[in-house]
Amino acid sequence: MKKQLTIAITGLNNIDSPGPGIPVIRALRDSTEFDVRIIGLSYETLEPGIYMHEMVDYVYQIPFPKSGTDVIFGHISYINSVENIDVLIPNFDAELYNFIKLSGRMEKELGIKTFLPTMEQFEARHKVNLEEYGEKHGLLVPKSKMIFSTAEIPKLAQDFTYPIVVKGQFYDAHIAYNQEQVATYFNKIAAKWGLPIVIQQFVYGTEVNIVALGDGEGNMIGAVPMRKQYITDKGKAWAGVSLDDEGLIKQAKSMIGSSKWRGGMELEYIKTSDDEYYLIEINPRFPAWVYLAVGCGQNLPEALVKMALGEKVEAYDSYEIGKMFIRYSWDMIVDMKEFEEISTTGELGPKKRTPVD
Amino acid sequence: MISLKKNIAISESGFVFNPTTGDSFSLNSVGTDILKLLKDGKNEKEVKTTVIDRYDVDGETFDKDYYDFLKMLGQYKLLDAS
Numbered sequence: 001m002k003k004q005l006t007i008a009i010t011g012l013n014n015i016d017s018p019g020p021g022i023p024v025i026r027a028l029r030d031s032t033e034f035d036v037r038i039i040g041l042s043y044e045t046l047e048p049g050i051y052m053h054e055m056v057d058y059v060y061q062i063p064f065p066k067s068g069t070d071v072i073f074g075h076i077s078y079i080n081s082v083e084n085i086d087v088l089i090p091n092f093d094a095e096l097y098n099f100i101k102l103s104g105r106m107e108k109e110l111g112i113k114t115f116l117p118t119m120e121q122f123e124a125r126h127k128v129n130l131e132e133y134g135e136k137h138g139l140l141v142p143k144s145k146m147i148f149s150t151a152e153i154p155k156l157a158q159d160f161t162y163p164i165v166v167k168g169q170f171y172d173a174h175i176a177y178n179q180e181q182v183a184t185y186f187n188k189i190a191a192k193w194g195l196p197i198v199i200q201q202f203v204y205g206t207e208v209n210i211v212a213l214g215d216g217e218g219n220m221i222g223a224v225p226m227r228k229q230y231i232t233d234k235g236k237a238w239a240g241v242s243l244d245d246e247g248l249i250k251q252a253k254s255m256i257g258s259s260k261w262r263g264g265m266e267l268e269y270i271k272t273s274d275d276e277y278y279l280i281e282i283n284p285r286f287p288a289w290v291y292l293a294v295g296c297g298q299n300l301p302e303a304l305v306k307m308a309l310g311e312k313v314e315a316y317d318s319y320e321i322g323k324m325f326i327r328y329s330w331d332m333i334v335d336m337k338e339f340e341e342i343s344t345t346g347e348l349g350p351k352k353r354t355p356v357d
Numbered sequence: 358m359i360s361l362k363k364n365i366a367i368s369e370s371g372f373v374f375n376p377t378t379g380d381s382f383s384l385n386s387v388g389t390d391i392l393k394l395l396k397d398g399k400n401e402k403e404v405k406t407t408v409i410d411r412y413d414v415d416g417e418t419f420d421k422d423y424y425d426f427l428k429m430l431g432q433y434k435l436l437d438a439s
Contacts, residue, residue, distance in 0.1 A: 206378065227379035244364050244376035321376045322366070 002031075006083055007305065008039040008076075008112075011091030011288075012049025012056065016329075017234045019047075020091040023291040025055050027301035030294055034305065037351075039083050045343050051334045058083070058349030059342065065095045072098050073105065080110045083353055087113050087308045089301070091285050093170050096122060115216075115308035117263050117284050124259075125282040127169055127198045137258040139251070139279045142203050142270075146196040153182050156199060165200040165280075168193035173235065175202060200280065205272040208245065209237075211286060211293050212252040213300045215307060216262030222300050222316035223252045224293040229324070237289055237327075242296045244321040251277050264290070264304055289325055296320040359427060360437045361395040378434060387412060391426065 007028060011019030021040070028036045040049055040056035043064055050059045060079045063071050079085065088106065090099040099106075100119050106112040116122075124133055127144075134141030145159060156164065157179075166185040167173040170193050174185040186197050212223035225248040230239040252267055264286035270278045286301065293300050296319040303313045342348040366374040371389040373382040384392065390411065394404045405419055414422075430436050 229379065241379040243379050321364075322374055 002033060002035040004037070005034045005086045005305065006037045006039060008041055008079070008083070008085045008088040009056075009091065010041045010043075010062075010089070010095060012040050012042050012047040012052075012059070013044070014048040014052070016232055017236050018288040018327075019049075020286045020288045020290055022049050022052065022055055023288055024089060024091060024286055024301045025049075026291050027294045027299055028305065029055070030299060031302045031305075033302065037083075037353075039079065039085060040349075041079075041088075042342075045339065048332065050342055050348055051332055051338060053350050056349065057351040058353065059347065061342065061346035065092075065098050069098050069101050073102055076102070076106060076112070077110060080112060085110070085112045087115075087305050089114070089304070090116070093284065096284055113308040113310075115263050115304050117261060117265075121259060121261060122284050125284060127167060127281065128196060130279070130282070133282075134279055137255055139255060140276060141279050142201040144198055144200040146198055147186070148196050150183050150186055153179050153186065156182065160199065160201055163202040165202050167198040167200060169196060169198065203270040203272065203278045203280070205270040205276075205278070207280075208243065208248055208269050208271050208277075209240075209287070209289075210245075210248050210252045210267050210269075211264070211290050211300065212256060212261075212267065213264050213303055214256040214259075214261030215313065216260055218257045218260045219315060220253045220256045221303050221307070221313055222293065222298040222319075223249055224296050224298055224300075224319045225249060226289060226292060230326075237325075239324060239326040240289055240292060242292060242319060242321055242323045247271075247275060247277060251279070255279075255282075264300060292323065292325040293319070295325065296323045358400060359395065360398065361392060361430075362435060362437055365392075365396065365435055367392050367396060373435070375433070375435060380433060382433070388426065391423070392430075 009021050009025055011021030013019040014022040025038050038056050040059035041062045042050050042059055049056055062075050090096055100116050100122055103114045103116055128146050131141050131144050163175050163177045165173055166176050166182055168189040172189050172193060176182040176185055189197055208225060208227050210223055210225040213221040215221050225243040225245040226240045227243055228237040228240045232238050266283040266287035267279060268281040270280055290300060298316045298319050306313050338348055364376050371384040373384060373392060391404060394407055408419055409416060
């Protein structure tokens with residue numbers, strides 16, 4: 001008989017720039033070891049996952065990360081009093097700070113387990129620290145610099161050769177070919193994601209990515225490399241294929257070994273024509289394409305849950321090469337009653353559990 | 358000697374997949390035959406003999422097109438560096 005688990009998951013925004021929540025849920029529903037009750041944690045009322053009842057058993061709205069750890073802890077405590085959550089998997093970069101900070105308290109006071117990077121690991125891999133991080137772990141990283149004002153833009157030509165990449169601290173990246181474009185992207189990104197803005201040297205080559213899972217002791221539990229085959233106007237993969245790229249796997253293994261990374265992650269690289277790998281970003285959680293890894297034979301979210309529960313997990317040693325994922329959009333028809341319910345009560349789902357369950 | 362990378366997949370329909378880069382290509386029957394011969398480790402002389410035997414082409418035209426084709430395979434990173 002499969003183990004029954006209640007797992008709370010964020011990132012239900014299965015939109016054109018999707019959060020990883022639904023793919024992680026699919027992976028857990030595919031588990032051969034668990035039967036899962038999925039509690040969706042949403043921030044906005046139009047996150048499609050809220051209405052995907054075959055994926056999510058019950059949804060609770062939670063406060064935005066800026067509300068602070070105490071407010072979030074209060075909400076999680078209430079949800080836990082109803083749902084008795086076993087494991088919580090946060091899937092947004094912007095919420096990780098709070099959940100990492102709360103992880104000890106959630107386990108001790110509420111019995112909720114997580115499997116997250118340490119605060120030190122989380123902060124060190126931040127875009128703004130990436131160059132230093134590369135030096136520490138022996139990785140090639142494009143030259144980068146933080147800027148806080150458009151007045152700093154003219155001086156960039158002293159340190160960088162155009163084109164350069166203009167990035168937000170959490171999301172968004174644009175290639176700029178001149179000062180004017182840098183200023184435009186600076187204002188656009190700053191308005192949405194705040195300061196600082198990260199300037200990074202553009203590296204010519206092909207973008208390749210790898211999803212991986214570290215056990216926190218320096219071992220890589222699994223990894224699947226992927227190349228995007230179709231990219232949306234937001235730079236997100238709409239289709240991709242698993243690669244036979246030993247070099248990329250070595251990069252991930254070395255990075256996890258050196259940093260003792262704990263949890264899921266995505267490493268984004270530019271592979272040059274000389275087969276050099278430049279690390280351009282470390283995402284401290286599973287990417288939205290994590291279900292490709294499941295399709296290739298590595299159920300990384302299942303392995304993460306097992307590690308969160310303190311179980312020993314054997315590392316995957318193979319995956320299928322040449323497997324593709326192709327996203328599609330699908331219009332759900334939703335009754336206004338459901339929208340009303342999530343908007344007014346902050347809860348929705350066909351399978352409400354009572355506290356006595 | 359020119360050799361095709363070992364992990365290149367070639368289907369009967371002429372679909373070619375490079376699992377290292379994720380690139381895929383479609384070839385006509387001549388291209389498919391040449392790639393299969395290279396994958397089987399045939400040298401240039403053996404490739405030439407086979408193609409001239411199978412298709413209506415003279416040696417000079419084959420040489421010209423074959424080198425163009427090899428150059429293209431190299432650009433697409435389908436050949437071993439050696």
